Amino acid sequence: MxxxxxxxxxxxxxxxxxxxxxxxxxxxxxxxxxxxxxEPIHPRKLDLTVAEVVDETVTTKTFRLRRTDGAPMPPFLAGQYVNLHVEVDGVATSRAFSISSSPTIREYYDLTVRRLPGGRVSNHLIDTVKAGDRLTSGGPIGTFFHDPLYHGDDVVFLAGGSGVAPAMSMIGDIADNGLARRITLVYGSRRADDVIFRDELDALEARLPGLTVHHVISEPGPDWTGAVTPLNAELIAELVGPLAGRMTYLCGPPGKYEFLIKELMSLGHPRRRIRYEDNSVAVQPGDDPRWPEGVDPQGTVTVTVRGRKAITVPRGRNLLEALEDNGMPQEASCRSGECSLCRVRVCSGEVFHAAEAKLRKADETFGFAHSCVAYPLTDVEIDF
Known part of the structure; x- marks a missing residue:
């Protein structure tokens, strides 16, 4: 035959x-x-055990997670994330964290978490989670990854804080596979003693001819001789050089994205060659210029879940978190309006969607909201 x-x-x-x-x-x-x-390639749920907790800086820890049954971790693309499920103060919730380890490593995932002021999940993980603890997550997901066919082999990465995590995964992928790529990382931190992966980045830069790392500090000490903020068009051009033909990735404080996009475009960089990690919401609803004038985000409305119960919530609380607070957790992953797993149907009333919401035509036609970025402007009834 x-x-x-x-x-x-x-x-x-x-x-x-x-x-x-x-x-x-x-x-x-x-x-x-x-x-x-x-299921073996893209599982809906991973049962995980914390194998190790690494103190990266005074604000940041890396949690090394292995499958509890000892099986290999599912494959992923460098830059993707998992949605980690936790219970904090009796509330079941979840957060998306980028994988900082290389996709060539199948024994574990590293999740690098930085403490955020008021951060419910980040502070819980840093303050309470230890080696041996059990956690669950969804499988790897996300569109923030390098595609050499479309993105080329010369990329620029602008990262801030724990936004360096997906960059580390991409750099690890290059190093482990001997890929002929050039990556320029501009990494912003508050202080020189709070730079995540400082030693690892120094070692990788010395080892990889295609890697260039520039550190930018916002609160420099007397011994700092490198670049300082603001990271604007002038400094980007100085550190990175000509941008023509290069793909640029943004990952860091989401509130900086709009500014950085404008700065890059002022250098003649086309919008189509700017990508950003989209698993967090950039602007609080009351601060969004599209928020209806005269509507108090702290004012309360009634959200009725068809067939279940009615709850009273502030307009500035997104529907997903309001449901979690009241014992009705939704399936979710990105929590930024992209993946659509948390959709609910709005039967009556009006909701406001954050700018990050990636609504489909069908969502608009049939009245669906992405609950993670949907805020109730009036009394609403929803179904899911």
Whole structure:
């Protein structure tokens, strides 16, 4: 019997062809056991154990997570994140954290978490979670990753604080696979003694000819001789050089994105060549210039969940967190309006969507809201 010539195209092609044959024999592209085939690669839930907690700086820790059953971690693309599920003060909630370890490492994921003022989950993790604790998460997800086919092999990364995490994963991917890529990292921190991965970045820069790292400090001490903020068009041009043909990634305080995009575009950099990590909300609703004039974000309204109960919440509290606070947690992942897992149908009333909301045409047509970035302007009734 002659072998299928397609099986010679790439490693593993024979398994793909066998799967296609099984689907053909079953008479459907989606056999009943489809989830059994998908689950090992993209699981809906990961049971994890904290193997190690690394003190990175006075504000930051890295949590090394392994699967409790000892199985390999699912594959991911450098730059992606997982949604970590926790219970804080009796409230079940979750947060998205970028994976900082290289995708070549399948034994564990590293999640690097920085303390945020008032941060419910970041402070809980840093203050209470220790080696041996059990956690759960969803599988890897997200569109913030490097695609060499479309993004090229010369990229610029503007990171701030724990936003260096996906950059570290991308750099690790380059180092581990010997990829012929050039990456220029401009990394902003508040103080020189609070730079995450400082030693690792120094070692990688010395080892990789295609890596250049520039540190920018906002509160420099007397011994600091490097760049200082503001990170504006002038400083970007000085540190990075010509941007023509290069893809630029933004990852850091989301409130800086709008400013940085304008600064990059003022240098002639096209918007299509600027990407940013979109798993947090940049602006509080009351500070959003699109927020309706005269509407108090602290004023309360009634949110009725069809078939369940009615709750009273401030207009400035997004629906997802309001539901979590009242014992009705939603499925969620990005918590920034991108993934749409937390959609609810608005049966009556009016909601305000943050600018980050990636509403689909069907959402607008059939009255769905992305609850993580939807704020009730009036009394509303929702269903999910």
């Amino acid at each position: 002659t072998a299928n010539p397609l099986a010679l195209l790439f490693d593993g092609a024979d398994e793909v062809l066998a799967g296609m044959k099984r689907a053909e024999d079953a008479g459907t592209d989606h056999p009943n056991d489809a989830w059994a085939e998908i």
